[in-house]
Amino acid sequence: MERAIIDEFLDCTTECHTEVEACVRALNQHGGPEYIHRMFRSMHSLKGNCQMVGLTPFKDLMHRVEEIFAHLRAHPEQYFPELGEFLLMATDQIVDLLYELLKQGHADENRRALLATVCDNLRQQNQGALQAASFRDAIAMLGGKTKEKSPGGRGNRVNLQLQDDISLMRYWADKIDALTVFRKNRNTTSVELALELNTALGKPVDAQQLEVAVLMHDVGMAFVPHAIFNKETNLSREELRILQEHVQIGSQMLLRFGGWDDAAAMVLDHHEYYDGSGYPNRKKGEQIHAGARMLAVIDAFCSVTTERSDRSYKKSLLSAISEINANIHTQFDPHIVGAFNEVVRNMVLRSA
Incomplete structure (x- = not known):
């Protein structure tokens, strides 16, 4: 891909992750189905962008996350913090893998496969009402809590030069x-x-x-x-x-x-x-x-x-x-x- 397309894709990916973080924070503080809708749209957009640039394995991975999300959209009253934590962690790992792939030319297939397996297990375990315990187990399988972002972390590219x-x-x-x-x-x-x-x-x-x-x-x-x-x-x-x-x-x-x-x-x-x-x-x-x-x-x-x-x-x-x-x-x-x-x-x- 051209460098401009890669940069645009990375910018859109960062925006998606930022939106998911904001929605999870709002849901944990005061709830509201509009935040579930916003989060779904953002994740769906990331899936579409992956498909557009030919990253089919990541598109499939986002689809697995979306399938879990579909139940929440139908039953927003079933939201609990562990679910938000998992969605944030899953998105965080997908974004990390995307940056790794686009910057190094390869990504950790084991991490991608693990996340896919965890999503498949969650879908099977939560066919009825969503269960907080299953999402706690999923978070543990993925390594625990989502990591804190450092101010100089990915996506924060400050350019003091005058742009055209x-x-x-x-x-x-x-x-x-x-x-x-x-x-x-x-x-x-x-x-x-x-x-x-x-x-x-x-x-x-x-x-x-x-x-x-x-x-x-x-x-x-x-x-x-x-x-x-x-x-x-x-x-x-x-x-x-x-x-x-x-x-x-x-x-x-x-x-x-x-x-x-x-x-x-x-x-x-x-x-x-x-x-x-x-x-x-x-x-x-x-x-x-x-x-x-x-x-x-x-x-x-x-x-x-x-x-x-x-x-x-x-x-x-x-x-x-x-x-x-x-x-x-x-x-x-x-x-x-x-x-x-x-x-x-x-x-x-x-x-x-």
């Missing part, structure tokens, strides 16, 4: 995606779609300016209070004003960088509607930057194909495309939507 603009922007975009489990890896998908759409349209905008616009279009969301960002009911007029300011914040940041004027215009315009009913300047049609018209379609597509806190399911690709096509001439540029349909169709064919 795009690397820094990609880092910020990853941080925005990490604000909620419902945005996992969204900026990566959005960049890929944007560049393919730009090519399909004959490259009407500079590819690098477009990539930066995709990475920065929601950075302003970091300045929106979480109470507004995660609100599931209708926003008040003042809350809506605060939310909409994110386009100005992102575009101003790009102007301050210098050299990214086109990207700044795309960020500012990406919530303008084709019929002139968007924000912040109520531009319409060709007045809206071409890159922003592309970004509007991609942003909508990623939003409706991703689970959200106010929606317990995610829509299929076909449903998302249908929803976008239903809003041409009003929200979206029909020419761009037509090209996007073809991009998604090709994407589906490649993955078939």
